[in-house]
Amino acid sequence: MTPRTPAVDTHPADAPQRDIGADVLEDARTTYELDRRHVFHSWSAQAELDPMTIVGAEGSYIWDGTGRRLLDFSSQLVYTNIGHQHPAVVEAIQRQAADLCTVAPQHANAARSRAAQLIAERTPGDLDQIFFTNGGADAVEHAVRMARLHTGRYKVLSRYRSYHGGTDTAINLTGDPRRWPNDYGSSGAVHFFGPFLYRSAFHSTSEEEESARALEHLEQTVRLEGPETIAAIVLESIPGTAGIMIPPVSYMQGVRELCDRHGIMFIADEVMAGFGRTGRWFAIEHFDVVPDLLTFAKGVTSGYVPLGGVAISRRIGETFDHRPYPGGLTYSGHPLAAAAAVATIEAMEAEGIVENARRIGEEVIGPRLREMQQRHPSIGEVRGAGVFWAVELVKDPVTREPLAPYGGSSPDMAAVLAECKALGLLPFANFNRIHVVPPCTITEAEARAGLDILDRALETADAAVAG
Structure with missing residues (x-):
């Protein structure tokens, strides 16, 4: 078999070549x-x-x-933010494997501590504590669990046309058809329409109308569900797989105000949009809003080693200062993944x-x-x-x-x-x-x-x- 070439070679002259034998x-x-x-x-x-x-x-x-x-043009599943085979990250993984392949999560290790520091330095506001997971779905699972324990409430609201992961809570929060075969209506998830002017659910004719009407709809949903029963509203800062619909700034700020008014936690899902994807470290920065919890994965290591996590605000972190958090993962902050995160973030910073x-x-x-x-x-x-x-x-x-x-x-x-x-x-x-x-x-x-x-x-x- 001989290598095939595209019908039209539109690759730049300096594109990498490879001898496929x-x-x-x-x-x-x-x-x-x-x-x-x-x-x-x-x-x-x-x-x-x-x-x-x-x-x-x-x-x-x-x-x-x-x-x-x-x-x-896919970045695989929208995660190779630093491209394929970045030499600094490959070398960091190799070096970490030679030094310390694994350690149980109850012990401190240098790679995890440094990764947490670098992430916390880039998250907005006081999201200064990092809980590491294996990926994005379990990051959402744990963010919801934290919000429920912090508030003592159970319901969680999320928008249609969204994706939050494939595990039980995350898939029930998801607002696309992948939820349907997995949804038994017993997860405490409630869905609402978010702003999407091109296919508006509110018959809006401008972004201003769409923002105002979407906020009115969300406020009515909160009122009818009972604010005192709602632990969190989960939003992809910019929805990814569902269609990259950038919400109006006024909408995101309105969601923040609604959450504050009713004691509801605002969870920003940055699994796909985070770590440079939108031209900011985190997409939530486009809206001048600070969530209570922020989930991440994918771009934090450019997918080289699986890693996700939750960035936690001080007021939620204090809930667990003297009360054990009832959750954990065997590979939380795994040294190989943490080393990949450190090298990825440092490369992103150094190379602009x-x-x-x-x-x-x-x-x-x-x-x-x-x-x-x-x-x-x-x-x-x-x-x-x-x-x-x-x-x-x-x-x-x-x-x-x-x-x-x-x-x-x-x-x-x-x-x-x-x-x-x-x-x-x-x-x-x-x-x-x-x-x-x-x-x-x-x-x-x-x-x-x-x-x-x-x-x-x-x-x-x-x-x-x-x-």
Whole structure:
């Protein structure tokens, strides 16, 4: 088998090269066969899968099992914020493995202490204590548990069109179709409509109307559910998989005021939007709001080693000063993961990676997507910040009928994604949207190359537009 190349090579001249030899390709075939025989994949009908085999990665690129190089506009699951195989983080993991591979969480270790310090220095307000978890879902689980114990209340409110994780509480808080088969209505989760002007639940005609009406709806929900029964409101600061709908500043500040008025804890879910993704260390910074609890994962280690956590405000932390917190994890603050976090944060700081994400969003991705929207009738809306953008694809720009139904896909959407891959781009898609979510380290040339591919692939979507 010989390596394939994309039909059009739009990669920058300085894009990394890799010699994919026959032995690697043979290993890839074996890997695929073993995967199909033994691996049970998440969120999937197992017999219908045809997973891509990845044999290598570097920077903003991956190589698949045929030797094809693809520009990674997905950051995998939106977590390789510092790109693939960053040498400083790889070296830190190797060095930590040589020094101390593991230690039980009741003991202090240097990597965990330093990681907690670096995270606390970057979280807003007084979120100065860090509880480490294995990932984002259990971070949400523990944040909710802390809020319930702190308030003595049980209900937790979250918005439709959201994702908070796959564990029991987190999936019940989730506001997308993945919740449905797992929801028995007994978790204390209550859902409400958040602001989303393009598909407004409130028939709004402006962002100001949408913010005011969404806040009125949330306040009514709180009143009808009983404020004294509600422990927390959980919001993705900027919803990720659900569509990268940036809420108005007035809305987020209104949620903070509503929580303060009723003694409700405000939990900001930063699992996807945090650690530079939106051009700020945390997306909540865009709204000048400080939550009571903040959950994180993904970008904290760029996914190199699994790690998540909860940043805890002083008033909630004091609840457990002399009262044991009834929760923990065997691998909380695992040294290998903590060392990866330290190296990731230090690399982001030293290399100006957060600033790069902001600049690329403002100067390259945002302007180009808005220009593409003027030419492609299939683009209903573009929205985003930093390297965190959504392209909403429609069959009809007037009725806004989506190119794929909510909760599913379509042949038209599949054709667009196939064209992206054929041209050398690995996209991130959900329902009728393509998310432009490359690494925060992406160069201007790489970003333009990826957008060139997307521009061409969207001709396929345009062919499906009514009329």
